[in-house]
Amino acid sequence: MSHSQTDHIKIFDTTLRDGEQSPGASMTLDEKLKIAEVLEAMKVDVIEAGFAIASNGDFECVKKISEQVKDSTVCSLARAALGDIDRAAEALKPARSPRIHTFIATSPLHMKVKLQMEPAAVLEAIHHSVSHARRFVDDVEWSAEDATRTDLDFLCKAVDTAIKAGATTINLPDTVGYGVPEEYAAMFKHVIENVVNSDKAIFSTHCHNDLGLAVANSLAAVNAGARQVECTINGIGERAGNAAMEEIAMAIKTRSDIMPVTTKIETTEIMRASRLVSTVTGFAVQNNKAIVGANAFAHESGIHQDGVLKNAETYEIMTPESVGLSRSVLVMGKHSGRHAFADKLKELGYELGDNAFQECFKRFKALGDRKKNIYDEDIIALVDDEVATAENKIQVMSLNTYTSSDGRAFSDVTLSIDGKDRKTVVYGAGPVDAAFNAIKALIGFYPHLQLFQVHAVTAGTDAQAECTVRLEDDGYLVNGQGAHEDTVTAAARAYVAAVNKLIVKKEKRAPGHRVDSVQKTG
Structure with a gap:
């Protein structure tokens, strides 16, 4: 099916920013650079690299990723404060395609309790922050924090203010995972229809999973006109997490019959990204997790096994290969040589230097002497462990x-x-x-x-x-x-x-x- 430019859904990955806010998920700079490399290989449109004002470490991370990434847009978060925006702009200087993402809360509860600001003052802060960000970059995203609990009329005024000040992307996040699909879609439809200059910006979703509806809400917003989805690998994030990028990408790819839109995501890189994020954060992926869980393509029931053997489509709506899995079971053993091992590493997405390769091959052969069957997962674990500890x-x-x-x-x-x-x-x-x-x-x-x-x-x-x-x-x-x-x-x-x-x-x-x-x- 041929799609126009407006049918492209931008994937905005915030694993390195919102995902890292998961308790215990702190990552080192080297680990973030590895994840950014994989995200770029997946053809993610926007990589939110961090919150530059938060610490020297976050600033350095945004700067280094800006230097490394060539094809994706690199983004830094900033509050509606000039110092935040200045810091983000400084970190993003090396980026080929920089974006500043600034935000302020718009719900009555947040404005009164957290910001202690009147609505008029919030609108003024939106104007000043977005226009200030535009002095540094052409690509400015503005977010209405707690949009799903914001008065619709005020939300429209805030969005209108942001677009007039120069925002090119408008994000309406479900910050606390409160929304349901019909309600969330209606909010997008109302704002797009009632803001006069809404056609001058791309509308974006950012959903949390407190009620288990993050992916459903994001897809509902896409059907209502959103053309950017903010998400994370494995759905990591604060509290119950964010919308899972792998689920968004595969849902759009699998159900193109009801969602005639496309993403640029190279889905065969999904498992590699999932495993890397799981290894780096220490957050194991649950077995029954959609797309990337160990049981996602496993069949134990005799009825299911019979059906899959006759035709995989009986119980599989997508192929394992489409997300980067191999159907092979035993592919390597103690008699495998360096050439076969090198080919397997390439197939699994690894490129090692000579020293790292020799050490990994030595461990692989030792493993083969002690373990009868060597699976892809064994090699992945072995290489990840060796590379992580080598230095x-x-x-x-x-x-x-x-x-x-x-x-x-x-x-x-x-x-x-x-x-x-x-x-x-x-x-x-x-x-x-x-x-x-x-x-x-x-x-x-x-x-x-x-x-x-x-x-x-x-x-x-x-x-x-x-x-x-x-x-x-x-x-x-x-x-x-x-x-x-x-x-x-x-x-x-x-x-x-x-x-x-x-x-x-x-x-x-x-x-x-x-x-x-x-x-x-x-």
């Missing part, structure tokens, strides 16, 4: 754990710290506790363990374990991941990965520009 100052060199039936255990751990091996033997209440105690004894400080999570990469008793550890120390909160066929070793690697992040954060601590409290949109 760390502290690395796990060896680990031997001994346990008894009374629960006592001791761990013999050797760490490489700044190139020098250090070893200790420490007791604990179980093997993982003993390993963690040994690591703490070697590093010389004692971070607080906030989360310890384990899941099997594949099925079977010989499956690799993928562990996530969340540590807090001195006001910093970090996640670490590790994978290994031995669960205790995977846990130790995850703990050490988190420790390395803590050390980097502490080394970078320096007095500078900082805002302790910022209001958030969306």
